[in-house]
Amino acid sequence: MSHTRILGIEGTAWAASAAVYDTAAGIDAVFIETDAYEPESGGIHPREAAEHMHDAIPRVVERVLEHARETFDGPDSEPPVDAVAFSRGPGLGPCLRIVATAARALSQALAVPLVGVNHMVAHLEIGRHTAAFGSPICLNASGANAHLLAYRNGRYRVLGETMDTGVGNAIDKFTRHVGWSHPGGPKVEAAADDGEYIDLPYVVKGMDFSFSGIMSAAKQRYDDEIPVEDVCFSLQETIFAMLTEVAERALSVTGRDELVLGGGVGQNARLRAMLASMCAQRGADFHAPEPRFLRDNAGMIAVLGAEMYAAGDTLAIEHSRVDPNFRPDQVPVTWREGDDRTRADRLEAEREIRGAEAVVDLDPASGRATKRRRPKRYRHPELDERLRRERTTLEARLTSLARREGVPTPVLSDVDPHDARLELEYVGEADLRDAVSIERVRTVGRHLATIHEAGFVHGDPTTRNVRVGSGGGSSTRSTASGERDRTWLIDFGLGYHTDHVEDYAMDLHVFEQSLVGTTDDPDRLCEAVRDGYREVGDEQVLERLRAVENRGRYVVDS
Numbered sequence: 001m002s003h004t005r006i007l008g009i010e011g012t013a014w015a016a017s018a019a020v021y022d023t024a025a026g027i028d029a030v031f032i033e034t035d036a037y038e039p040e041s042g043g044i045h046p047r048e049a050a051e052h053m054h055d056a057i058p059r060v061v062e063r064v065l066e067h068a069r070e071t072f073d074g075p076d077s078e079p080p081v082d083a084v085a086f087s088r089g090p091g092l093g094p095c096l097r098i099v100a101t102a103a104r105a106l107s108q109a110l111a112v113p114l115v116g117v118n119h120m121v122a123h124l125e126i127g128r129h130t131a132a133f134g135s136p137i138c139l140n141a142s143g144a145n146a147h148l149l150a151y152r153n154g155r156y157r158v159l160g161e162t163m164d165t166g167v168g169n170a171i172d173k174f175t176r177h178v179g180w181s182h183p184g185g186p187k188v189e190a191a192a193d194d195g196e197y198i199d200l201p202y203v204v205k206g207m208d209f210s211f212s213g214i215m216s217a218a219k220q221r222y223d224d225e226i227p228v229e230d231v232c233f234s235l236q237e238t239i240f241a242m243l244t245e246v247a248e249r250a251l252s253v254t255g256r257d258e259l260v261l262g263g264g265v266g267q268n269a270r271l272r273a274m275l276a277s278m279c280a281q282r283g284a285d286f287h288a289p290e291p292r293f294l295r296d297n298a299g300m301i302a303v304l305g306a307e308m309y310a311a312g313d314t315l316a317i318e319h320s321r322v323d324p325n326f327r328p329d330q331v332p333v334t335w336r337e338g339d340d341r342t343r344a345d346r347l348e349a350e351r352e353i354r355g356a357e358a359v360v361d362l363d364p365a366s367g368r369a370t371k372r373r374r375p376k377r378y379r380h381p382e383l384d385e386r387l388r389r390e391r392t393t394l395e396a397r398l399t400s401l402a403r404r405e406g407v408p409t410p411v412l413s414d415v416d417p418h419d420a421r422l423e424l425e426y427v428g429e430a431d432l433r434d435a436v437s438i439e440r441v442r443t444v445g446r447h448l449a450t451i452h453e454a455g456f457v458h459g460d461p462t463t464r465n466v467r468v469g470s471g472g473g474s475s476t477r478s479t480a481s482g483e484r485d486r487t488w489l490i491d492f493g494l495g496y497h498t499d500h501v502e503d504y505a506m507d508l509h510v511f512e513q514s515l516v517g518t519t520d521d522p523d524r525l526c527e528a529v530r531d532g533y534r535e536v537g538d539e540q541v542l543e544r545l546r547a548v549e550n551r552g553r554y555v556v557d558s
């Protein structure tokens with residue numbers, strides 16, 4: 001079979017959409033018909049959205065089917081497409097059920113197989129496809145979601161995600177407050193043109209992030225009569241800088257050098273410019289598909305549907321139930337082969353070691369290093385200044401505090417917050433990422449418990465922020481053996497003082513997520529982290545960690 005033709009149907013929330021994709025004709029030739037639901041007031045009402053799907057889905061399906069028949073060169077006795085693919089979730093239950101019913105009926109009428117597609121995976125696969133990237137980091141910036149994904153061992157792993165609402169929903173809530181019609185994203189983008197910068201809360205935790213603080217602050221600024229264009233401008237500068245920062249951290253942690261963008265918010269030019277600038281600055285490749293493939297559309301469903309169909313990944317009708325909370329990491333990835341090696345090792349060997357946000361220059365003779373937080377061109381200069389200064393000061397303070405509690409950390413010899421520069425001892429022989437063991441991650445569990453007991457969090461405990469080995473600076477050499485295997489925590493720049501169990505649990509969660517993203521056997525390793533934590537820390541934190549991990553974050557907001 002040299003080429004296949006797939007009919008895709010999308011209808012998770014606002015877009016009633018159908019498409020035909022012919023693998024021989026290519027992506028540019030994908031034929032898409034979309035009928036958008038536009039609420040008269042407020043946000044998306046689930047019932048109205050379902051009524052829209054009910055009316056519009058048959059219409060768009062009929063139109064693309066006509067197109068499929070017209071462009072089909074096979075005999076009349078054969079169906080004009082080889083399979084019907086549909087969005088199974090995540091999304092609004094009533095909408096999903098209408099789409100699934102239409103898809104089942106069509107697959108039976110045409111006597112072709114059914115393919116059930118995860119909407120979030122479709123948002124990112126379309127970009128990987130058009131960019132022809134091998135194994136990119138994927139940033140999904142859509143209405144109801146915001147997350148970072150990377151493929152590893154048969155699954156898309158969630159490296160980081162929003163701790164509250166999706167990014168589009170966050171923006172739409174602000175515009176609702178201001179009285180603008182749905183969707184708000186394009187209106188914020190237009191208003192931002194005339195805006196000036198004001199400070200808003202900036203919240204990232206490792207590769208996770210949260211929008212609730214910034215959204216209430218933005219509403220408050222508007223109520224305080226700050227010009228709405230200034231609030232819009234600063235919302236974009238802050239929210240997109242957060243997304244760009246976590247995307248860069250994901251590239252750094254995994255050692256990958258390709259980034260793709262997906263989701264409706266990806267249509268925003270400022271977000272794309274920031275991501276492009278970040279990637280250019282670190283020498284990574286960036287790709288965003290054209291807007292018609294970023295916002296919800298059935299083209300992306302048909303394209304991923306074709307790959308799943310080619311892999312034999314079809315669905316019997318009796319197994320075709322929809323899933324409103326369908327997570328991307330639940331999807332067995334049947335259409336990709338092999339695992340992906342990275343260029344991390346090459347980078348590691350370079351003398352200038354490039355983390356996500358700082359450059360470290362090593363002087364091998366003295367065993368000391370200079371760490372500079374370089375300006376990020378993607379960030380607004382005022383925000384950039386603020387973050388680099390704050391983080392340099394915090395890193396210095398918490399690094400020393402941790403060592404006082406008995407956790408190995410580099411010894412600092414100089415701090416210059418104004419210049420965002422630290423002089424510190426160079427420790428360890430390797431990043432934990434490249435030298436993982438059960439024993440070492442258990443030690444990290446103990447270290448995290450120790451600092452939590454002392455009232456602060458690391459903020460970004462990834463496998464790249466842990467150094468291991470016997471080599472290193474003065475603190476190791478002064479031990480009698482000098483050979484002892486040690487585990488250092490470094491890079492406390494995202495840390496802060498807190499006595500909230502939730503913050504401690506998040507700290508652990510960030511570490512576990514980085515194990516999931518960078519190792520092959522995360523379950524046993526995560527178990528060991530918790531064992532280590534339990535030896536020193538509070539059982540309550542481990543209980544909260546379970547709650548954090550079970551939290552269904554993908555709820556379509558209305």
Ligand SMILES: C[C@@H](O)[C@H](NC(=O)OP(=O)(O)OC[C@H]1O[C@@H](n2cnc3c(N)ncnc32)[C@H](O)[C@@H]1O)C(=O)O
Pocket residue numbers: 012013014090091092119120123141142143144145166167168169171172183184185186189263264265266267268269294295296556
């Ligand atoms: C589950 C599914 O239904 C959901 N889809 C979804 O939310 O539609 P999507 O097309 O991916 O994204 C819509 C969001 O994208 C925002 N948006 C559209 N254009 C924008 C722009 N120029 N700037 C910022 N946001 C924009 C809208 O405000 C809206 O919040 C999802 O993918 O999370």
Ligand SMILES: [Fe+2]
Pocket residue numbers: 119123142143263264295296
């Ligand atoms: Fe979407």
